[in-house]
């Protein structure tokens with residue numbers, strides 16, 4: 001299929017051609033349109049609530065929410081007002097603003113396992129920081145992680161080998177998610193060198209069906225860390241604020257020692273946080289960490305407004321309600337068209353896969369037809385809801401998805 005045959009607009013085509021000359025592979029990282037369906041735009045020019053617009057002015061209902069950050073929807077009034085008020089006073093100053101203290105207090109008040117907070121910019125900053133604090137506290141080296149879990153793009157956790165050394169992943173060993181026995185075996189293999197276990201709140205590996213956490217597995221990891229004096233690090237970068245403002249394992253009653261937050265905490269403003277318990281405070285004091293932009297106040301003011309609004313408006317409950325409507329609607333449409341699908345993980349972070357679709361052919365056709373009809377969904381990564389999504393959005397989405405299921409069934413048959 002050539003560029004002129006696919007559903008992208010003239011401006012999008014022009015931008016892609018220009019980028020191909022000056023940007024490595026036209027676009028790097030997770031947002032590359034190479035992983036999208038042909039009609040999905042790479043470039044977006046604006047957003048409002050649950051809507052985004054591409055560079056050609058086409059409107060979409062956005063189910064990627066900037067890949068997580070937009071938990072209250074694009075340009076949320078309260079968040080934008082807080083950011084604007086701070087911007088008028090100053091953002092990147094020669095020292096942190098008072099808002100840093102306010103935000104740290106808010107985290108400590110909101111997240112039951114948190115007694116302190118360090119702020120950075122990206123999720124990778126704070127998952128990496130979690131390892132540093134764990135190692136500084138225990139004076140040990142080994143970290144256990146679930147095979148296939150994504151914790152960022154730093155060398156210790158980057159899933160792709162190019163540009164890395166085997167040594168970058170020295171002292172990281174792997175277990176299977178939801179398989180406590182495999183975690184125990186991995187712990188036994190490192191003997192008395194265990195510094196920490198890093199784990200996502202549920203299994204949300206890209207390209208795979210999601211898997212809810214087995215509470216017994218979470219409790220088992222907690223016990224394993226307690227026995228070894230190691231840190232249990234919850235990587236809540238992707239799910240944080242969508243399931244429970246106190247942390248995604250609060251509903252199952254398992255409290256980590258450290259948790260990493262990013263994405264949603266600033267509703268689009270760049271900010272991440274590592275929070276931890278008193279036991280790890282001394283270690284957090286001993287390590288050196290910083291970044292030129294880590295102290296800028298606009299993101300922190302936006303984060304105070306975001307976390308406060310999520311709690312006041314019970315945004316996670318809205319996302320759960322809308323997510324349930326969407327999931328039920330998708331299930332009945334798929335059944336109507338005789339297309340076998342799976343919907344997995346929490347409804348606030350929907351994940352749709354097609355049976356027998358190893359190479360995502362069905363998912364690509366589905367996402368393509370959705371894009372043509374004004375619905376932005378990724379073919380092989382989980383989606384994200386925001387509290388700006390409404391029943392009306394779901395109705396319009398299902399209308400588009402009905403056509404998408406019909407196209408899948410017409411082009412690739414039912415499974």
Ligand SMILES: Cc1ncc(COP(=O)(O)O)c(C=O)c1O
Nearest residue numbers: 122123124150151152237238262
């Ligand atoms: C679970 C998880 N951890 C860490 C990260 C890394 O965050 P960032 O891309 O902001 O560095 C991500 C990003 O998708 C993530 O989903």
